[in-house]
Amino acid sequence: MIKKKLFCTTALLASLLSTHALAQEKELTLMLDWFVNPNHGPIIIAKERGYFKQHGLQINIQEPADPSTPPKLVAAGKIDLAISYQPSLTIDVAAGLPLIRSATLIATPLNTLMVLDNGKNDRLGELKGKKIGIAIAGNEEATIGTMLAQEGVKLSEVEIINIGWALSSSLASGKVDAIWGGLRNFETNQLELEGFQAKAFYPEEHGVPTYDELVFVANANTYDKEAIKAFNQALAKATTYIVNHPKESWKEFVAYAPDTLNNELNQRAWNDTLTRFALRPSAVDLKRYDDYAKFMYSQNIIQTLPKAKDYVPSFN
Secondary structure, three states, rough: HHHHHHHHHHHHHHHHHHHHHHHHHHEEEEEEOOOOHHHHHHHHHHHOOHHHOOOOOOEEEOOOOOOOHHHHHOOOOOOOEEEEHHHHHHHHOOOOOEEEEEEEEEEEOOOEEEEEOOOOOOOOOHHHEEEEEOOOHHHHHHHHHHHOOOOOOOOHHHEEEEEOOOOOHHHHHHOEEEEEEEEEEHHHHHHHHHOOOEEEEEEHHHOOOOOOEEEEEEEEOOOHHHHHHHHHHHHHHHHHHHHHHHHHHHHHHHHHOHHHHOOHHHHHHHHHHHHHEEOOOOOOOOHHHHHHHHHHHHHOOOOOOOHHHHHHHOOO
């Protein structure tokens, strides 16, 4: 009887260890929205500190050649997860792409309408008749139009110029009077390092509904709910560590790729991003998503109105 019990116990232990080993082998491919930068802090810290591994995951991080492709690759089933933006996700879902929001990375807007703080454009109304540079044409125009309308300026009364990603240099050189797409944690610091003081107008303070800047998206038809729950738990643990230990986590973050990450711009951006990481990546406000979708629908950015409950499932 003792031998039998011992055999059963050994068999059970072996079974549990085998199950644990299988769980640790769960591999997910995550494609970022751009090259690694402080916005991705919780992901890098979760990987470097072994939090993903603790939750039975192996996360393969990829950087895109084209920042517009990651959600499309998820929709096509080529990768498991991608970082996108809440506005972009809503546009993609309205267009019929099979995507869901699986977690939040940055829980506040980062985008701004930015000018030089030189006394020439202290109010949005002073941009009438001036040039605004944008990185990509699209929903930005509707957003700019909403912001300007708060001070009685029509979108047709400004000149929109596509300047690609040369945002800071175009503003600093005077090529444009304002830029849309400058991030409050990056471009402000970049301009200051180059000797220019910037002033930002925040969309959420000028008629645009607030939104999550960066979110994770997964394929609506094939996502692994348990794997995503584990991913979100590891992410939450990493975010808590960052907030509690900002200096130590900065050192661990730059150790991931010191040649490209360890510089003053990234350190400043890191400090400015700490309060914007989602402490509860799984938590979601469905009304917030619906309100932004209604805004985009009213601006004719999307032609159908998706409901948040259909593409923002719970992972709690």
